Amino acid sequence: MDISYILNELGEDRELYFNAVAPPIMQTSNFAFKSFADLRNAFADEKSTFLYSRGTNPTVDILQKKLAALDGAEDSIVFNSGSSAIFCSVLALVKSGDHIISVQKPYTWAYRMFDNILPRFGVSTTYVDGTDLANFEQAIRPETRIIYLETPNTLTYELQDLEAVAQLAKKHNTVTIVDNSYCTPLYQKPHAFGIDLSLQSATKYIGGHSDTVAGVLTGSRELLQKIFSEQALNTGSVTTPFNAWLLLRGLRTLPMRLERITQTTHTVLAFLKSHPKIERIIFPLDEDFPQLELAKRQMSGACGLFTIVLKTDSHERIEKFTYALKHFLVAVSWGGHESLILPQAAGMEPAAFDATQERHRMARVYVGLEDADYLIKDLNQALSLL
Template identity: 75%
Template structure:
């Protein structure tokens, strides 16, 4: 299915809403039924009719169709955050006594669920280096129900061989879940590589404007129907119609934004790699990246997120450099119009800072929609403090 059709036309029957070019925000909590039979059918399956916006809503339904098609999946669910999507996907597939294999250092709210919440219900997790398929093979137990992936991750960008992991999991009857937030559906399609469920933070590239929070989960219809009826309806973690409309708006410009960000990022990476104060640049499509061949095999490109390792032994120098930047905002997340920086040292504190640990000298950089030369000039003046 052509991406232009998906983004601009799929799911949009304008005759239903006064031929408006943009779909309306159906800001309704509940819906009217003309017959007992229609009402009965809605009670039997809330995803088959508009009953109550805690479950299904016309604005959200348009978004679901587009996101499923972008991922090449049978269905999609949209949640009020990426963390909600993770929680629902995992909770739907474990019970007491089950075991999860997860890549090491996953997204913080996945990690907190694995370590703090699930053990209360006798569900355990083993963390592994996901860059080697044998580590998955060695970690699997008879009670393993989920393999949780994040490829690339959002800090040092380690990848997993998604086809190989999916093949192994199918042989063992294990569900695979992959966080695809780094790449977006335009740069990597885990479903096509055999993964059962793909999830991502729609707050990032899909929304694209840093003004709404959302999460997406895609996969087979029967699995997502189960999650809809159990986790989503029970947790009430559906996205609001207004936020769904904002995500639809963001989708319209997704290919153009990603193309611009990709080109700018490549220029910034080339500049940083030759700067005397930068020890290392970590970026999945850089030729020096350890997994460059795998990245090119399963991703079409990499976009705006990279990490730099600063040449300094001073915590104060890192702080001074960070706040010398005039056009990079100091903030978490990525995928919006604005460029960002997030130094690891800020989460460590001066008393624990160790310059011998490379991680302590890392700063994650996100390249937004500003012109590349504009951003390079800002980096140049700020790096002089080092």
């Protein structure tokens, strides 16, 4: 299916809303029925009909059709956050006594669910180094129900071999879930490698304007129906019509934004790689990245997020460098129009800083839609303070 068709036409039955070019925000909580039969059908399958906007809504439905098509999946659910997508997808698939394999150091709210919530219900998690398939093979058990992946992760960008892990999981009747927030469906298509469920934070590149929060889950119609009816409806975590409308707006420009950010990122990286105050950069498509061949095999591109390791022995100088930047905001997340920086040292007290620990000298950088020269000049003047 052509991406231009998906972004501009799929799901948009304009004759149903006065031939308006942009779909309306169907800001209603409820839907009326003209017959008992229609109401019974809605009760029986709330995913496929409009009953109550806690579940489905026409504006949300347009968005979900587009996102499923972008991922090459049968269906999708759009949640009110990425963490909701993680929580609902996992919780719908496990019961007491089950086991999960997760990559090491997953996204914070996935980690807290695995360690703080699921153990209360008798579900255990084993963390493995996902760069080696043998670690998954050694960790899998008869009671393993989920293998949870995040490729690349969003600090040091380790990858997992999606095809190999999917093949292993199918042999053991285990569901695979991957967090694809870094790449988006434009740069990586997990379902094409056999992954069962793909999720991402739509807050980031899908929205693109830093003005809404959402999460996306795509997969088979059967799995999505189970997750929708058993978790999404119970938690009331499906996105709102207004947020769906904002995400539809973001989708229109997704390809050109990713192209612009990618080009700018490569220019900024070339500058940083030769800078004397930068020890190294970490980026999945960098020529020195240890998993470069795997990255090129399963990713068609990388975008604006990378990590720099600063040459310094001072927590204070990292802070001075950070706040000397005039055009990078100090903030979490990524994927919007604005450039960002997030030093690891900001999350620790100065007394805990240890310059011998490379991670303490890392700063995650996101390149937004600004001009490359504009950002390079800013980085250069701030790096002079290290």
